Amino acid sequence: MREYINGNEAVARAVRLARVDVVAAYPITPQSPVVEEIAAQIASGELDAEYIRVESEHAALAACYGAAVTGMRVFTATSSQGLAYMFEMLHYVSGSRVPVVMAVANRGLAAPWTIWADHQDSIVCRDTGWIQLYVETAQEALDTCLQAYRIAEHPEVLTPVMVCLDGYVLSHTEEVVEIPAQEAVDTFLPPYKPQRVVEPERPLVFGVGAGPDLYPAFKQAQQEAMDRAREVICRVDEEFYRIFGRRHGGLVDPYRCRDAEIVLVTLGATTGTAREVADRLRQEGIKVGVLRLRALRPFPAEEVRRALAGCRVVAVLDRNCSFGYEGAVCTEVKAALLGLKEPPAVVGFILGLGGQDIRQADIEDIFRRCLAAGSGAVHQVAAAQSR
Amino acid sequence: MLPARLPQMPEVWRLESKPHKFCPGCGHGIVLKCLGEAVEELGLVDRTVFACDIGCSLLAWDFFNLDTVQTHHGRTLPVLAGLKRVRPELVVVAYMGDGGAYAIGAQHLVASAGRDDPVTVIVVNNTVYAMTGGQMAPTTLPEEKTETTPYGRRVEENGPSLRGPELVASIASPGAYVARGSVARVRQLKGFIKKGLRAQVEGGHLAFIEALSTCPTNWRTNARETWRFLEEKMHKHFPLGEYAPAQAVREEGGGAQPPRKS
Ligand SMILES: Cc1ncc(C[n+]2csc(CCOP(=O)(O)OP(=O)(O)O)c2C)c(N)n1
Ligand code: SF4
Ligand SMILES: [Mg+2]
Numbered sequence: 001m002r003e004y005i006n007g008n009e010a011v012a013r014a015v016r017l018a019r020v021d022v023v024a025a026y027p028i029t030p031q032s033p034v035v036e037e038i039a040a041q042i043a044s045g046e047l048d049a050e051y052i053r054v055e056s057e058h059a060a061l062a063a064c065y066g067a068a069v070t071g072m073r074v075f076t077a078t079s080s081q082g083l084a085y086m087f088e089m090l091h092y093v094s095g096s097r098v099p100v101v102m103a104v105a106n107r108g109l110a111a112p113w114t115i116w117a118d119h120q121d122s123i124v125c126r127d128t129g130w131i132q133l134y135v136e137t138a139q140e141a142l143d144t145c146l147q148a149y150r151i152a153e154h155p156e157v158l159t160p161v162m163v164c165l166d167g168y169v170l171s172h173t174e175e176v177v178e179i180p181a182q183e184a185v186d187t188f189l190p191p192y193k194p195q196r197v198v199e200p201e202r203p204l205v206f207g208v209g210a211g212p213d214l215y216p217a218f219k220q221a222q223q224e225a226m227d228r229a230r231e232v233i234c235r236v237d238e239e240f241y242r243i244f245g246r247r248h249g250g251l252v253d254p255y256r257c258r259d260a261e262i263v264l265v266t267l268g269a270t271t272g273t274a275r276e277v278a279d280r281l282r283q284e285g286i287k288v289g290v291l292r293l294r295a296l297r298p299f300p301a302e303e304v305r306r307a308l309a310g311c312r313v314v315a316v317l318d319r320n321c322s323f324g325y326e327g328a329v330c331t332e333v334k335a336a337l338l339g340l341k342e343p344p345a346v347v348g349f350i351l352g353l354g355g356q357d358i359r360q361a362d363i364e365d366i367f368r369r370c371l372a373a374g375s376g377a378v379h380q381v382a383a384a385q386s387r
Numbered sequence: 388m389l390p391a392r393l394p395q396m397p398e399v400w401r402l403e404s405k406p407h408k409f410c411p412g413c414g415h416g417i418v419l420k421c422l423g424e425a426v427e428e429l430g431l432v433d434r435t436v437f438a439c440d441i442g443c444s445l446l447a448w449d450f451f452n453l454d455t456v457q458t459h460h461g462r463t464l465p466v467l468a469g470l471k472r473v474r475p476e477l478v479v480v481a482y483m484g485d486g487g488a489y490a491i492g493a494q495h496l497v498a499s500a501g502r503d504d505p506v507t508v509i510v511v512n513n514t515v516y517a518m519t520g521g522q523m524a525p526t527t528l529p530e531e532k533t534e535t536t537p538y539g540r541r542v543e544e545n546g547p548s549l550r551g552p553e554l555v556a557s558i559a560s561p562g563a564y565v566a567r568g569s570v571a572r573v574r575q576l577k578g579f580i581k582k583g584l585r586a587q588v589e590g591g592h593l594a595f596i597e598a599l600s601t602c603p604t605n606w607r608t609n610a611r612e613t614w615r616f617l618e619e620k621m622h623k624h625f626p627l628g629e630y631a632p633a634q635a636v637r638e639e640g641g642g643a644q645p646p647r648k649s
Contacts, residue, residue, distance in 0.1 A: 026491070027519040027535070036522065039535040053523050053535055053545055055490040056461070081441075081459060085491075110459060113445070 001179045007170035010138040010177050011077065011103045011163070012037035014145035016047045017185040018101075021072040024052040024063035028082040029115045030167040031105040035077060057082035061089035061100070068098035069206045071197035073149065076100065079167060080107035080121045087125070093160050094129030095218065096206050097225070099152030099192070100160040101145060102130075105171040106268070106319075108354040116355020117167035119267060123296075123320040123328045129222050131161040131229055132296040134267040139177045140248050141165045143240060146180075146189055150236045153192050156228045166269040168355070180244055188243050226298040233295055251300035253292040254307045256282065260289030262370045263308055263344075265316045265333055267293055270358050274317070277363040288367050293329065301336040308337060313345045313370040317363075319352040326350075345373055397423030399432050401452045408446040412613055414570035414600030415443055418511055419450055421577040421598075422480065426453075429584055435478045436470065438463050440492070442484035442518045443602075444511060461492030464499040467506045478507070478588055485512040485597075489525040489549050496555065500593055503560040507583045507594040510551055513602035514621065521605025525549035528624055533605075552630045555595045561635035562592040567627050569599040571618050575627070582629075599625055 005013070011034050015023065023042075025035040041047040050067075054060045057078050064074040078086060083104055093100050104122045108114040119134075126132060131151060135141045141163065148161040165171055196204055210218055234250035241247035255275050257263050264274050271292040278288045291307050293300065308314050314337070318327020325331065330348030337343045349366050352358040396402075400423055409415045426435050437453045439445050441460035448457045458466045463481040471479050488496055488510040499506060515521045515533055522535040528548050530539040540548070556565040564586035568576030576598055583594030599621045603613040 027516055027522045029519055032519045032522065032534070036520070036534040040537050043537045051535075055493060055525070113441075113457065 001181075002176055003179055004174050005138060005177050006033070006172050006174045007138040007141045007165045008033040008105065008172065009037055010142035011145055011165070012041065013177075013179055014142045015075050016041050017180060017182060018073065018075075018146055018149050018189055019191070020047070020049050020075045022050045022052070022064065022067035022074045023076065024054050024060045024067070024074070025076045025078070026054055026057050026060050026082060028057075028079045030107060030171040031077045031079040031082070031103070033171070034103060034105070038075075057085045058089055061086045061093060061102075064100050065089065065093050065096065065098060068093070068100055069096070069198045071192065071194035073192045074100050075102070077103040077105070079105045080109055083121045083125060084109060087128070090125055090128035090130060092207065094222065097158040097222075098160065099149070099158055101148040101152055102160065102162050103141070103145065104162050104164045105167045106164055107167040114354040115167070117169055117319070118353045118355070119164070119319040120321070120353070122162060122164045125162070126297050126328070129159065129226075130297065131157075131159050131226070131233070132164060133161065133233075133294055134164045134296060135170065135248070135294070136253075136269055136271050136292060138170055138173070138175045139246070141170060142177060142179070143244070143246060143248060146185060147233075147236045147240055149189055149192070150239075151229060151232055153194075154232050155195060157225050157232050159222070159225050159229060164268065169269040178246070184243055188240060230295075230298050230300065249292070249294050251293075251295040252303040252307060253294050255290040255292070257289035257291055257307045257311070259287055260311050261287040262313045262315060262367055263289045263291050263311045264363065264366060265291045265293065265304075265314060265329060267296065267319065267329060270317060270319070270352065273358060273360055274363050277360050277367065281364070281367055286367070286371065296329070296332075299332055299336070304333060304336040305340065308333070308344060309340055311344050313347060313373050315366050315370045316346065316348045317358070317366065318348060318350045321350050321353070347373060396420070397427050399423045399427055399451050399453060401449060404449040407450060409443065410604045412601060412603040412610060413443070414513065414598070414602070414617075415447065415511055417570040417573060418509065418576070418598045418600060419447055421573060421580050422482075422509065423451060425577055425580040425584055426478075429581060429588070431478045431584060431588065434476060435480060436467075437480050437482060438467050440481070440483035440487035442487050442516070444482050444484050444487070445518070447482060461487045461490070462495065463487065464492065464495040464504070464506065464508065468499060468502070468504045471505055475505070478584060480584075481506055481508045483508070483510055484517065485510060485514065485526040485551070486516040486524045489551055497558065500555050500559045500563070500595070503563055503593050505587045505591045505593065507580075507587045508596065509580065509583075510595070510597045511600045512551065512597050512625065513600045513605075514548075515602060515605050517602045517605050521602070526551070528620055548624060550625060551597045552595060556630035557633045559593060559595070559632035559634065561632055562586070562590050563632045564592065564594040565630040565632060566595075567597045567599065567625060567630070569617065569622060569627055570601060571599070571614065571622070572627060579629070597625070599627075
């Protein structure tokens with residue numbers, strides 16, 4: 001069935017289709033419609049789940065954690081300040097290896113106060129031990145939430161997943177979305193069969209205290225699970241394709257990169273704009289491509305290296321800033337290219353902070369500036385264009 | 388553009404920011420008018436700091452000709468506790484919603500009451516998270532419909548509606564001032580706010596005033612229905628008046644007693 005819905009509604013549909021057992025959330029713009037829609041689905045009986053109207057995001061994720069250690073399938077969603085307020089729990093959930101799935105409607109962080117989109121909120125959480133997938137459309141938001149449970153609950157992974165969608169551009173913008181049939185989703189995503197749960201008959205301790213002798217082993221296990229997640233993310237996307245006829249690139253989503261001289265690396269919804277510009281420049285004979293990172297954690301270093309190895313200049317579009325250095329994605333891309341025999345020049349652009357529109361003209365400007373850049377020189381333009 | 392003849396407003400109102408940003412029929416403006424007049428009448432204009440929470444209260448960030456701090460959601464009280472500790476001569480007003488005060492900021496309210504921070508707290512209770520579109524708040528009345536309780540708040544699932552002044556009175560120190568007013572009783576509300584400012588300035592105590600308020604936008608009510616909901620439903624569930632701190636009652640009368648309504 002096809003519906004004309006926005007990204008938030010698409011996420012809520014996925015939560016229903018995934019037969020989530022427990023939802024705990026606190027409202028925040030631009031995420032609120034997700035939790036309102038879920039509340040409506042539960043109230044009308046469409047979704048048989050517990051909905052805990054908690055007092056804060058910290059409590060939301062704590063409640064999700066509590067429900068998840070009993071083996072329930074849980075969901076929460078937030079944005080910006082709310083995600084920041086969850087920070088402590090983010091580590092707790094990932095360290096305890098419970099497969100929570102969370103949607104993040106990306107929004108900038110205060111101060112100054114903003115409700116508009118950028119990626120600062122989730123980018124600063126990239127070291128929390130969560131898998132991070134950035135989607136480009138409402139359709140992908142729905143599909144990725146379903147995939148997220150398969151990834152998170154995979155016994156080789158057991159790591160929580162953040163599905164990040166740009167605030168407003170995706171969360172509040174309607175598009176035609178194919179809603180998968182429940183039976184097909186049930187085939188793709190069977191009920192969660194946890195291996196370790198809180199059960200009085202077989203006592204277990206979640207969240208043990210670990211001294212220096214034990215702690216590193218836990219962290220090593222997390223890191224290894226993330227490494228395994230790379231393959232699982234790709235396999236799940238392929239399996240999704242076999243059932244539903246749609247796939248989203250697994251870890252990375254390259255566009256006209258193969259023979260490109262200049263490639264722009266993007267996250268999220270801006271990618272569509274970038275592709276249009278790329279098509280136009282291609283008509284002029286300028287060889288440009290776009291590489292969308294779907295996964296930021298685990299970082300697809302191999303795939304990035306492969307996609308970018310042949311080009312002369314890599315431009316990285318960051319909707320975030322790691323203050324005192326550069327856009328965070330730029331740093332990661334540079335690191336991935338290290339050791340290549342003839343590494344491309346990498347130029348970083350920080351754009352679209354706090355909802356600043358990223359227009360076709362801006363992206364064209366990026367491509368043209370890179371065209372003029374000399375080969376081999378790795379430098380950084382860490383400033384938003386002023387207008 | 389301002390009309391040629393202005394209705395009487397406290398001088399402390401910043402006229403450039405008027406007309407204010409609240410929806411028509413919103414109670415926030417009435418509470419702020421009471422506060423502005425109270426600050427003026429007590430001669431506190433040049434030493435008052437106004438702090439607003441996130442919620443529709445944030446729309447008041449440029450409301451007054453007063454030093455103003457806009458804090459993050461729920462955290463207004465610790466911000467003011469810090470400010471007041473180093474500038475005790477200032478008069479500090481925390482202006483927040485029921486969500487900021489009783490949900491995400493509840494721990495801070497409890498801690499401030501426990502420390503008896505000399506802060507005047509005004510909580511605008513409109514029974515919803517208004518700024519985010521009208522979801523259920525701790526104060527949402529039983530059976531009240533909100534965006535997250537589309538068929539009404541079920542008490543069995545979400546508990547009864549929280550009564551803030553009663554909560555604060557049960558833990559506040561002797562000398563603290565606790566009251567509940569309503570935008571439907573303007574003179575009384577202003578009196579409570581004045582007493583609340585005095586409790587801070589003269590007594591060095593916490594003052595907590597809840598103001599029952601209206602949110603026609605999220606209630607989806609017309610003028611008459613709005614007022615009816617306030618005066619009939621909210622006034623009944625949230626009794627107006629002053630609430631003596633339980634510890635004061637205990638010291639006077641000995642033994643634990645429920646907070647006394649005066
Ligand atoms: C940490 C955090 N979580 C959530 C939000 C989103 N948010 C902004 S205002 C608000 C609720 C406001 O309700 P209330 O305090 O009752 O004030 P009102 O708008 O009703 O006056 C919420 C949940 C936020 N800004 N920060
Ligand atoms: S949404 Fe409600 S509380 Fe906020 S300004 Fe409008 S009427 Fe007032
Ligand atoms: Mg409110």
